[in-house]
Amino acid sequence: MGNKLVEGLSAMNTTSLQVAPDILVMNFTIVSACLIGTADNYILVDTGLENSAKFILECIEDKFGRNSKPKAIVLTHGHFDHVGSVIKLSELWNVPVYIHQLEMPYVTGKKDYPVGDPTVDQGLVAKLSPTFPHKSIDITAYAEALPEDGSIPGMPEWNWIHTPGHTEGHIALFRGKDRVLIAADAFSTTKQESLLSVMTHKEQISGPPKYLTTDWKAAENSVRILRNLKPSLAIPSHGEPMKGKELTRHLDMLVNNFREIAVPDKGAFVNK
Structure with a gap:
């Protein structure tokens, strides 16, 4: 039921937003993905939900041409x-x-994620989280580990930053020249546990989605690392992009009050 609801909500409302000349954010209501680069050299960051491919392909055709x-x-x-x-x-x-x-x-089909934890919040998304897919997928033929030096093949101006907490190998992407941050799930700008907040994208700085986060100490440290980069623009996977003084203020507030804002009162991973 939960995943069908998520897929259905995603199909209802897909939008795109050009946040920089070479960055297009594709929003699938529940989550977002990004196209980064120019017609002769661009990268797709994340791929949304199972039914997101059609919109991703449409955006690519509109921006870069057919068969790109x-x-x-x-x-x-x-x-x-x-x-x-x-x-x-x-x-x-x-x-x-x-x-x-x-x-x-x-x-690569070797390890499954933990089942979503419905006890972390009263919101409907949190309550449905045990029904979300958690089994591993297998893209062994295509999967490659990122270089250990922090570089990203095909993205010479960008670096990846290890930001564990939400998952073991969660990363954010950062471009130093203009301090643009793709935060992914390290933090959110909406209360992802609440269906109303997800649907309205009501702005509310928060940590990573609670129902799938497995290491809260690491998550807190990751937010601090990203705040210390002093990003000018942050693109989270959940919620709207945030920039400038508003972003700085919100990140400072999140870092200084992480336990109160982000960490649930209870849950399978709260005290680990």
Whole structure:
């Protein structure tokens, strides 16, 4: 039931937003993905849900032309709402899929994620989380570990940053020249546990989605690392992009009050 609801909500409202000349954010209501680069060299970051492929392909055709394809796919982690279309798209394009070494077992059929924890929040999304897909996928033919030096193949101006907590090998992407941050699920700008907040994108700084986060100490440290980069623009996977003084203020507030804002009162991973 839960995943069908998520897929249905995603299909109802898909939008795109050009946040920089070379960054297009594709929003599937529940989660977002990004196209980064120019027509002769671009990357897809995350692949949304299983039914997101159609909109991704439409955006690529509109922006870069018919039969265009990215040089690679970069996954911030392996949760279902980030890898939903990766099997279809990697096979269609025959391109490498880069992911952190610690996430490789989850995309090569070797390890499953924990089941979502419904006890962390009273919101409907949290309550439905045990029904969300948590089994590993298998893209062994395309999956490659990101280089250990922090570089990203095909994205020479960008670096990946290990931001564990939500998952073991969760990463964020950062471009130093203009301090643009793709935060993925390290933090959110909406209360992802609440269906109303997800649907309205009501702005509310928060930590990673609670029902799938397995290490809260690491998650807190990851938010601090990202705040210390002093990003000018942050693109989360859940919620709207945030920039400038508003972003700085919200990140400071999240770092200084992480336990109160982000960490649930109870849950399977709260005291680990």
